[in-house]
Amino acid sequence: MGISDFARLVKDASIELAAMGADQKNRALDEVAKSLVERREEIIRANREDLARSEGEKLAAPLLKRLRFDEDKIAETVEGIQSLIGLEDPVGRTLLATELDDSLELFRVTCPIGVIGVIFESRPDALVQISALCLKSGNGVLLKGGSEAMETNRVLADVIIKATEKAGVPANWLKLMETRAEVSEMLKLDEYIDLIIPRGSNEFVRYIMDNSRIPVMGHADGICHCYVDEEYDLEMAVKIVVDSKTQYVAVCNALETLLVHEGAAVRFLPAIKKALDKKGVEIVGCPRTREIINVAPATETDWKTEYLDYKLSIKVVNDLNEAISHINRYGSGHTDSIVTSSRGKAARFISLVDSGNVFWNCSTRFSDGFRYGLGAEVGISTSKIHARGPVGLDGLVIYKYILIGNGQTVAEYANKERTFKHRKMDKPYSL
Amino acid sequence: MGISDFARLVKDASIELAAMGADQKNRALDEVAKSLVERREEIIRANREDLARSEGEKLAAPLLKRLRFDEDKIAETVEGIQSLIGLEDPVGRTLLATELDDSLELFRVTCPIGVIGVIFESRPDALVQISALCLKSGNGVLLKGGSEAMETNRVLADVIIKATEKAGVPANWLKLMETRAEVSEMLKLDEYIDLIIPRGSNEFVRYIMDNSRIPVMGHADGICHCYVDEEYDLEMAVKIVVDSKTQYVAVCNALETLLVHEGAAVRFLPAIKKALDKKGVEIVGCPRTREIINVAPATETDWKTEYLDYKLSIKVVNDLNEAISHINRYGSGHTDSIVTSSRGKAARFISLVDSGNVFWNCSTRFSDGFRYGLGAEVGISTSKIHARGPVGLDGLVIYKYILIGNGQTVAEYANKERTFKHRKMDKPYSL
Numbered sequence: 001m002g003i004s005d006f007a008r009l010v011k012d013a014s015i016e017l018a019a020m021g022a023d024q025k026n027r028a029l030d031e032v033a034k035s036l037v038e039r040r041e042e043i044i045r046a047n048r049e050d051l052a053r054s055e056g057e058k059l060a061a062p063l064l065k066r067l068r069f070d071e072d073k074i075a076e077t078v079e080g081i082q083s084l085i086g087l088e089d090p091v092g093r094t095l096l097a098t099e100l101d102d103s104l105e106l107f108r109v110t111c112p113i114g115v116i117g118v119i120f121e122s123r124p125d126a127l128v129q130i131s132a133l134c135l136k137s138g139n140g141v142l143l144k145g146g147s148e149a150m151e152t153n154r155v156l157a158d159v160i161i162k163a164t165e166k167a168g169v170p171a172n173w174l175k176l177m178e179t180r181a182e183v184s185e186m187l188k189l190d191e192y193i194d195l196i197i198p199r200g201s202n203e204f205v206r207y208i209m210d211n212s213r214i215p216v217m218g219h220a221d222g223i224c225h226c227y228v229d230e231e232y233d234l235e236m237a238v239k240i241v242v243d244s245k246t247q248y249v250a251v252c253n254a255l256e257t258l259l260v261h262e263g264a265a266v267r268f269l270p271a272i273k274k275a276l277d278k279k280g281v282e283i284v285g286c287p288r289t290r291e292i293i294n295v296a297p298a299t300e301t302d303w304k305t306e307y308l309d310y311k312l313s314i315k316v317v318n319d320l321n322e323a324i325s326h327i328n329r330y331g332s333g334h335t336d337s338i339v340t341s342s343r344g345k346a347a348r349f350i351s352l353v354d355s356g357n358v359f360w361n362c363s364t365r366f367s368d369g370f371r372y373g374l375g376a377e378v379g380i381s382t383s384k385i386h387a388r389g390p391v392g393l394d395g396l397v398i399y400k401y402i403l404i405g406n407g408q409t410v411a412e413y414a415n416k417e418r419t420f421k422h423r424k425m426d427k428p429y430s431l
Numbered sequence: 432m433g434i435s436d437f438a439r440l441v442k443d444a445s446i447e448l449a450a451m452g453a454d455q456k457n458r459a460l461d462e463v464a465k466s467l468v469e470r471r472e473e474i475i476r477a478n479r480e481d482l483a484r485s486e487g488e489k490l491a492a493p494l495l496k497r498l499r500f501d502e503d504k505i506a507e508t509v510e511g512i513q514s515l516i517g518l519e520d521p522v523g524r525t526l527l528a529t530e531l532d533d534s535l536e537l538f539r540v541t542c543p544i545g546v547i548g549v550i551f552e553s554r555p556d557a558l559v560q561i562s563a564l565c566l567k568s569g570n571g572v573l574l575k576g577g578s579e580a581m582e583t584n585r586v587l588a589d590v591i592i593k594a595t596e597k598a599g600v601p602a603n604w605l606k607l608m609e610t611r612a613e614v615s616e617m618l619k620l621d622e623y624i625d626l627i628i629p630r631g632s633n634e635f636v637r638y639i640m641d642n643s644r645i646p647v648m649g650h651a652d653g654i655c656h657c658y659v660d661e662e663y664d665l666e667m668a669v670k671i672v673v674d675s676k677t678q679y680v681a682v683c684n685a686l687e688t689l690l691v692h693e694g695a696a697v698r699f700l701p702a703i704k705k706a707l708d709k710k711g712v713e714i715v716g717c718p719r720t721r722e723i724i725n726v727a728p729a730t731e732t733d734w735k736t737e738y739l740d741y742k743l744s745i746k747v748v749n750d751l752n753e754a755i756s757h758i759n760r761y762g763s764g765h766t767d768s769i770v771t772s773s774r775g776k777a778a779r780f781i782s783l784v785d786s787g788n789v790f791w792n793c794s795t796r797f798s799d800g801f802r803y804g805l806g807a808e809v810g811i812s813t814s815k816i817h818a819r820g821p822v823g824l825d826g827l828v829i830y831k832y833i834l835i836g837n838g839q840t841v842a843e844y845a846n847k848e849r850t851f852k853h854r855k856m857d858k859p860y861s862l
Contacts, residue, residue: 362836405793
């Protein structure tokens with residue numbers, strides 16, 4: 001069987017999964033959690049094989065660290081599943097209820113998207129997390145993980161499929177892919193697959209977009225900004241910038257460019273340089289920045305670069321408007337923060353900055369599904385349709401319109417025999 | 432200037448438009464309505480030119496009819512704008528409010544998508560309707576209409592731009608394109624354009640999807656089904672099928688395939704044939720259908736065909752499950768209806784049919800933005816992300832996350848100095 005055949009089976013299974021209630025899906029998640037613990041030795045053994053092979057292939061140390069899936073990771077993953085069980089079912093929520101006419105009731109009700117193709121990096125815990133989110137939201141899933149984690153992923157997929165089967169979920173709801181050729185084939189299957197979520201580099205996401213007509217939910221770069229206004233608290237600004245830049249540099253919501261109002265620059269720039277020097281952050285700056293602090297010059301390229309490292313670009317701007325224009329021009333629509341004591345300026349920044357996450361007086365590092373209280377996330381979207389910002393269960397559902405009548409025809413309304421009432425109802429769909 | 436330059440200007444203007452309040456946008460819509468009436472002679476003159484030229488080019492009569500934009504059409508269009516003014520502003524609605532911690536408040540608030548590229552058919556009223564929907568939802572728009580309506584569209588675009596400018600909307604929020612080359616160029620501008628809405632044939636929509644990485648919201652075919660169960664009311668079933676098929680055959684929510692339970696076939700098929708014969712509907716049927724009524728044979732192609740004409744395919748099925756499988760296999764996810772007196776079977780149909788609109792005991796022709804009470808629509812989406820079914824103002828907005836703090840850093844939470852509270856708040860965002 002090729003991936004096309006598998007995708008059809010996943011699609012068929014996804015229809016059944018879509019009709020399952022919250023209890024059954026939660027039971028299936030519980031079985032997965034139990035099975036991860038029961039089969040932990042098998043999982044760890046497979047992971048050791050992956051680690052040994054990858055070490056032999058000289059995989060870089062940080063990647064080896066992400067690949068490791070040990071007792072602690074299993075415990076963490078199980079905890080993640082348990083918290084997911086506690087979240088409300090995203091399926092079956094009534095978003096709109098309208099009485100079109102007597103005995104003609106319209107409901108807009110959430111339902112799963114269908115089949116989701118996910119391509120993810122080498123962390124094996126990502127496989128469990130993504131599968132659990134898809135299951136809870138009633139979606140079938142085709143998964144492709146990093147080849148470094150091949151053996152671990154095989155065991156984990158087997159654990160999940162067998163455990164969910166115990167709870168009555170059709171085995172075909174999840175399919176693990178193992179080759180790039182299978183991914184290429186998957187990109188053509190718009191008949192069976194409704195959404196692709198690629199987790200990886202900007203280039204990789206664009207490659208997927210250019211090679212599939214299936215909708216893609218992904219994020220490009222995270223070029224995040226912090227703007228320090230002239231009306232500001234010095235200590236707060238230093239604290240927020242240091243946290244945004246250095247709390248964890250290798251992530252998409254880390255700060256890359258600092259914008260400083262010219263009225264704040266003389267006092268703030270020396271203070272922030274001192275704080276960032278202590279953390280070993282390399283700074284590049286615009287000419288006006290370099291008149292105040294001794295840093296290397298920033299080039300046009302710097303404003304467009306996601307360093308993901310201990311490096312920061314700084315630009316002095318004339319006012320709030322210039323800061324907003326810079327962010328909308330060079331930013332990636334991910335996360336941008338303003339530090340100001342002026343409520344009016346904060347409101348303007350929030351209204352005009354065209355990003356998924358716009359913050360006032362706090363660190364850019366807060367944009368994250370767990371911190372937002374959404375539960376786990378499948379990723380952070382910089383797309384401007386469907387779901388934006390951290391995407392949790394809510395982003396894995398769509399809705400259908402359900403219309404319940406007793407024989408009504410459109411002709412009666414076209415002939416003006418009857419007219420629509422369009423009365424809002426305050427009741428959920430149920431049959 | 433090329434389309435790329437124009438698109439950048441539209442994007443800049445869209446940022447300003449996004450920050451405008453409901454009052455200002457409604458004032459702009461009101462100016463458009465007034466100006467359409469004031470400049471009606473100019474509009475009708477331009478339309479006469481288009482009509483004369485198109486008649487000379489032997490444009491088919493139904494298309495000529497759609498091209499006509501006279502006093503009545505203007506009055507209708509003005510009425511549409513006025514009802515749009517009465518609808519709630521889709522922008523600025525708080526979808527979620529969570530207190531992450533003391534003085535750290537998260538809001539999910541609706542905002543415009545940004546810039547939308549719309550390619551539409553030859554009806555000039557579509558230009559006004561689409562522009563009005565984009566304005567009300569705060570989106571910039573690039574428009575390309577049918578070349579038959581070139582002169583009319585030019586005047587209408589000028590009317591809209593000048594009228595909205597009077598209300599303080601930046602003139603560049605709307606740009607009319609006139610050539611196919613411009614459309615091809617537009618498809619590459621993912622830097623400036625956030626969504627493309629192509630209205631046209633299935634092939635055309637697929638062409639757009641294959642040639643752009645910009646998300647596309649459109650509908651493919653409307654292959655709609657009606658399933659008549661064995662537990663049914665004969666009179667109701669005839670009425671619903673006749674309306675679904677014949678009330679207006681040239682539209683996407685018209686019925687194309689009728690599925691009949693074997694237990695209903697002997698009584699129902701002769702009755703429906705008699706009713707459809709009166710309307711001049713050609714019927715093709717499966718072998719079991721042809722054992723009961725005298726119709727031409729249906730081929731595999733018929734199940735996949737959107738006739739948009741006085742033609743219907745009929746299949747006899749063993750049970751509800753076969754009907755559901757047929758619909759999910761051959762349907763286009765548009766609109767499907769079940770006629771049954773069994774609440775349980777209706778619930779199963781609604782739950783398992785994977786379509787944007789699933790109906791019980793009413794005509795497929797009801798799936799429409801006006802009939803649903805959504806106001807005007809930009810189209811009916813068969814996509815399974817973002818917006819599905821009739822798409823009105825709600826489908827033209829996305830949201831941003833707004834986080835308001837007083838100096839919080841992620842380090843404090845990572846170090847366990849502080850913990851998240853994630854308390855749901857019952858208040859809208861306001862600054």
